[in-house]
Every structure is written in structure tokens, then in C-alpha cells.
Amino acid sequence: MTRAKNDIVRILEETEEVGSDRFPPRELSLSFWKILVVDDDIDVHEATEFALRKVTILGRSLELIHAYSGQEAETVFNAHPDTAVLLLDVVMEKEHAGLHLVEKLRGQGHSKPRIILRTGHPGYAPESRIIREYDINDYRTKDELTRTRLITTLTAAIRAFDYINTLEQTRNGLELIIDSTRELYHRRSFDLFAQGVLTQLTALLRLEPQGAICAIGPGHEAGLTELPIIAGLGRFSSQIGYDIASVPGIDIDVLRGLPGDSPEPVLHGNSFAMRFTANKDRELLVYFEHEGGIEKDALSLLRLFSGNLALSFENLALIKRLDELAFVDQRLGLPNHNAYFRTLSDVIDLNEGACHVALISIDEAPQFAVAFGMDFVDRLILAVHARMKAMIGDTLFVARLGEFRLAVIDQDCLIGEAVLSSVFEPAFIIDNTTITLSATIGVVRDGVSERESVAVDRAVRTTLLRATQKTPGKAMLYTPDFEENIARSVRLRSGLHAALQNRELEFHFQPQLELASGKVTGAEILSRWNHDGEAVSPACFIPLAEKSGLISELTFQAVQAAGGFMRHRQQLMLPDLRISLNLSVSDINQHGFVPRLLAEVRDAGLTPATLQFEITESFAMQSACEVIKAIEVLKKNGFRLSLDDFGTGFSSLSYLDLLPIDEVKIDRSFVSPLQRDTARRSIAASTQTIADNLELEVLAEGVETVEQHQILHQIGVRFVQGFLYGRPMPQSAFIAWEKGWDMSKVVL
Missing domain, CATH: 3.20.20.450 (EAL domain)
Known part of the structure; x- marks a missing residue:
């Protein structure tokens, strides 16, 4: 009787019950743990298959995949890279075929699968040397692997594999949240934050991402019907952009009942939800579907995570508010100087694009401020802004620079001196009063030697300064000699000061x-x-x-x-x-x-x-x-x-x-x-x-x-x-x- 057949007989003769009763399933998923059995003896494959039938480990059944040589095992593994455990024979087509396979797989970066060596010839591969020189996770002789010992060994290996996957998912979620902090001043900062939240939850709860959504928008006392989805997993990934109430299969009444002032997760069937409010004008809703139950320890972690998530969201909303304060004129709601220079830098420095730039100084504005107050001037600026958008185009970027000055960036390269001057030709009606305005305008279309935002900004400021000195009330086009004249004036002023001192x-x-x-x-x-x-x-x-x-x-x-x-x-x-x-x-x-x-x-x-x-x-x-x-x-x-x-x-x-x-x-x-x-x-x-x-x-x-x-x-x-x-x-x-x-x- 061969050694393999003896193993089969020993397994059949065991009377100890081992299986799902000893290891109650979590029933978190219908997926399998993939086990790759590598051995050149077909009896070993049959015995292993027989021993592991109907066995579940950590809530999942086992799917055995078979290979009969080291070379075949490499091919099979590449077709199933999500394999959890390899039961690997040492001696196959060659004396150390199993060890060579270990070297290849680990060398290719496959560090997650657990590798258990099984040998019928321990003398060919001494245990102490193998453990020391090869990246394996367990070493067993075929004689000692009874059914109980085999299941126990697999359970330990699968637990380690599952833990490694959890760590990797956690790392991925953390990386997304870190990315969101880097992108706070960009359009998708909240999107990245939401993706990180969902990925963190799947890792934290050890759930497969069967479905989750994350929505953000202004808070509503009456309900959550206007919260758009900004991130989703599973069936919700195709619902991004839709309102939460329009998604099939969601109990909207449960979501409406979520407390707005507490991040405590609310469980309902096979789903849970959390709601966060920041600064009374931003609201975040996390809704997660799963299959199976959430363990008590995971629920405790979820509560802890939700508290940290609430703080993170509050900080993110605060930073977004600071972003608005930094880039928006607080009196008029128009882009301000920071927004102007950021846009100019994006167009020229980042995208290497071309644009026309103009600075507009409203000549009568200081007098109006003294005579009628700054509120009147603010309405005047808004009227000029509205007419400019209507006459020249809504795609035009217009920012307020200081109290009486506007900046214009035209990426279509259409605006010129005459077009901008025409904005001020018809009279304006402010507070039922007809107001005639004039403006001194500096325009840069081309001719700047250095195509950098700083150089273009300096050129347009130089042009406005020269227009103010030479042709107030009119528009002037930049020419390269302007900057030389200004630079010469600065040098002369410094030289004159020294000359008088000396x-x-x-x-x-x-x-x-x-x-x-x-x-x-x-x-x-x-x-x-x-x-x-x-x-x-x-x-x-x-x-x-x-x-x-x-x-x-x-x-x-x-x-x-x-x-x-x-x-x-x-x-x-x-x-x-x-x-x-x-x-x-x-x-x-x-x-x-x-x-x-x-x-x-x-x-x-x-x-x-x-x-x-x-x-x-x-x-x-x-x-x-x-x-x-x-x-x-x-x-x-x-x-x-x-x-x-x-x-x-x-x-x-x-x-x-x-x-x-x-x-x-x-x-x-x-x-x-x-x-x-x-x-x-x-x-x-x-x-x-x-x-x-x-x-x-x-x-x-x-x-x-x-x-x-x-x-x-x-x-x-x-x-x-x-x-x-x-x-x-x-x-x-x-x-x-x-x-x-x-x-x-x-x-x-």
C-alpha cells in the first residue's frame, strides 16, 4: 500500500468530527477560499479533496485547484492570482521542484498567498534549512497531516491571508484619504475623501464591497432628497450624480430618520447608514449594504471610525470654507486676486496655454465711494461685471482686484482694447440713477518675452500704469518697451536718490x-x-x-x-x-x-x-x-x-x-x-x-x-x-x- 493510500485510509478511519460545526461560518460572502494543491501523486490530490469536502473556514467554503508539477503550478497560479494557500510538495519532476516554485512566486512579488510545504521525503528538504532559507509559512510531512491537522493548518494560513488582505485594503483606503488632503484645493477633493471612506469601511468591517454610496450637499431639515451621490461601490458605482432618493432598493424613510447632529451608525437589515453635518451648510451621508452580519467587535470599531470620520469631515468642510474665503471676494461673491492669479497660473504655467489678460481701473469709482459710499461702488462693480459677461461672453474670467479694479482673463483670445472700452460706452443705471463711467484699461495680448504667469501679470500691470500716466480714461495695448521704460524709471529713481545723497x-x-x-x-x-x-x-x-x-x-x-x-x-x-x-x-x-x-x-x-x-x-x-x-x-x-x-x-x-x-x-x-x-x-x-x-x-x-x-x-x-x-x-x-x-x- 502506497504512502498516499495509507493517508486516505487514516483519514477515513478518523472519528473526530471536524468542519463547519467546529468553525461556525460568518456567512459574509458567497465567495471561496482558493487552495492550490501541487503534487505529482494523484492519490494525494484525491485524499486532500476528500478530507476538505464540506469544510468552511472563516465563513467561506474551499475551492481546490490542482497542479501536478512545479511548472504546471506556476501556470495555474498565474491564472488564479487570488489563491489563498498553496499545499506544495517538494519533490516532483525534480528533486527540489517545490522549492524552485517558491523562489519564483516570491520573486515575482506574490507575498500574500500562504505556502505550506508537504513532503513525503523529509530527508530531501530538512525543516530547519527550509524555514531559514525559503519564504514559506509552514512545513509538514504527509504522515502527520491528519484531517484535523490539515484543517487546523489551513485555518491558520487562511487567517493570516485574510489579515494581510485586510491590511492592504486599509492601506489603500488610507492612501485615498491622504490623496484627498493633497487635493483639497481641487475640484475632486470631496470625491477622493468619499472614496477613501468607503474603502476604509470595507477593510474595517472585513466586508466585500457589494454596495455603498456617499452623498454630499447642503443640509435639509425636510429630508435628504437633494443629496447627490458622489462616490459608490458595487451597484451604486453607476448611480454617481443621481439623488439618493432616486436609487432603487433604498429605504429613504430610514435615511430621513438619521439624526443630523450625531455620527452614530444606524443598522437596518443588511445595511447601515451614518449622517454628518458640518457648519450647518454641508452634509455627508454614508450608506453601506452588505451580505451577512456585522460582528460586535467590528461594530465597536465602526462607532470609533464614525467619530473620527465626523471630525475629518468637519475639518474638510472648514478647509473648503477657507478656500472660498481665500479665492472669493466676500462683498460681491466674485473671484478675487488669489483666484485671478491661480487661474492665470493654471492657464499659462500648468497647461501652457495662451490667453488675453486685461486690468480695468474704473476712473470715477473713488469719487463715487466718497460721495455715495462703498455699497454704491459695489453695485457699480457688479453692473460692470454683468455687462462684460453679457457683451463679451460668459466663459470670460473676471475677478475683482482691489476696490476699483477688475481683472479679465480670456482663454479664447478674443478680447481687445476696443471691445473692453465698448463696455463703458452706454451709461449704467444704478439705484435709478444714470451713471456715465470711463475706465483706464491695460491689455496684454502677446509680446511678453517670458511666457510665465508672473511675467504676464507684470506686463499687464505695467500697461495699466502707463495708461494711467499717459492716456487716462482709455485702453492701451502692451508693447515690450513698456517694461523697459518702467524698469529704467525704477533704476533712475534709485540712482537719483544716491546722486542727491552724494x-x-x-x-x-x-x-x-x-x-x-x-x-x-x-x-x-x-x-x-x-x-x-x-x-x-x-x-x-x-x-x-x-x-x-x-x-x-x-x-x-x-x-x-x-x-x-x-x-x-x-x-x-x-x-x-x-x-x-x-x-x-x-x-x-x-x-x-x-x-x-x-x-x-x-x-x-x-x-x-x-x-x-x-x-x-x-x-x-x-x-x-x-x-x-x-x-x-x-x-x-x-x-x-x-x-x-x-x-x-x-x-x-x-x-x-x-x-x-x-x-x-x-x-x-x-x-x-x-x-x-x-x-x-x-x-x-x-x-x-x-x-x-x-x-x-x-x-x-x-x-x-x-x-x-x-x-x-x-x-x-x-x-x-x-x-x-x-x-x-x-x-x-x-x-x-x-x-x-x-x-x-x-x-x-
């Missing part, structure tokens, strides 16, 4: 003469600056100094230079001259400037006889009250005042009567076009007549030709200044020019 600016003097006699009566002091070896025009750096608050220091250094010039003349025994110094509107409007100016003048040794001040007409018109007060202080201290650029500004003749000025300067723009046949009808002649009537002196600047000199003499102008006589010069060059000056040599 006293690097130079001061030149341009002669002023009495026209009839040719006598030098004075000079205008003018600043000159070389930055990095390049001469910077005063028309560039003077406005820059005014905007950056540096003009006062420039004025005081000019006073000191004028004082130094006069002291040098006195040392050379030259007659005194009257120096003309320009004053800036930003200086005179500054509190405390005039007293300090007078102190600087005294320290420089200058007097009303050697210094007079010039102010521009536009300067006077912009701040008439403040200017008049400042001028009166200077006038009381004995200083003469000259009105520069007369006729180029607001040209209100009443200011000639109001301002305590002594002299009017005719601008070069009125001197250049002078001709003999029209001289008497020129603005220069009219200015001279007005000045004569008001007993004011007149100085014409910008004289460059002999003809202009003669015409000015003809119409009665007394004093002149211009390139015809002398250019602005450093003090040493001025003195040298003065010593050789002869009017007759110039006008002959």
Missing part, C-alpha cells in the same frame, strides 16, 4: 539779459545729472524727483549752489546778479517747506536782491489757495516772483491779479513761431500788453534767432533768455562767457 548733481546757469542794452541782469539756475555716463534730461528726472519726494533736497542743493556762485563772483569783484530758482508744487504744498527754504537761503548768503523764485502757471492753478499763502510769505520776506510758462496752462487772467507776482515769462512755444507780419497779433504781444497794464515785467525765453530777438524788441519785451545769447553753463564757464559777452556781435 551731491553728484551739477548746477548750470543760463544768462538773462536786458534786450535793449544787452546787459546781463541775471541767470536761471538749472540742474544737470549724468547717470552711469548718460546725461538724463531734466524733463525726465525733475518729475521723478517730485513723485519720489526728492524734489525738496534738489531745491535746497540748488539754493546752496546759487549761494556758492554768488560768493565766487564776489571774490572776483564781479557785480551781483539775480538768480532765478524754480519751485515745485509738491514743495510748496509740503508743510514747513517755506520756513526751511528761507533758512537755507539765509545760510547760503542770498538776499532778495540776488534771488527770485519761479512758479509755473499750471502749478498755481492746481493749488491756488495753498500757493497764494506760500507766495505771500515769500513776498513778505522781500523776494520777487516770476510766473513761468505763462499761457501754456489754464490761462486764467484773473490769477494775474490774484497772485503777488512781479514778472511774467513768455514760454518758448510762443516765441518760436514769431514772424514780423503777425507779431502784433501774437500771444507774445498780447502778453506784453497785459503785463504793461498790470505793471509787470516780461521775460521771453527760448530765443534762438536774430529775427525773434528783433520781433521781441519791436513788441516791447524788456528781458530775454535763450540759446541765441548763451546756453546753460557751469559757473566757471558762465563767468568766462560773461567777460567776453557783447550783444552787438550776436544781433548784427
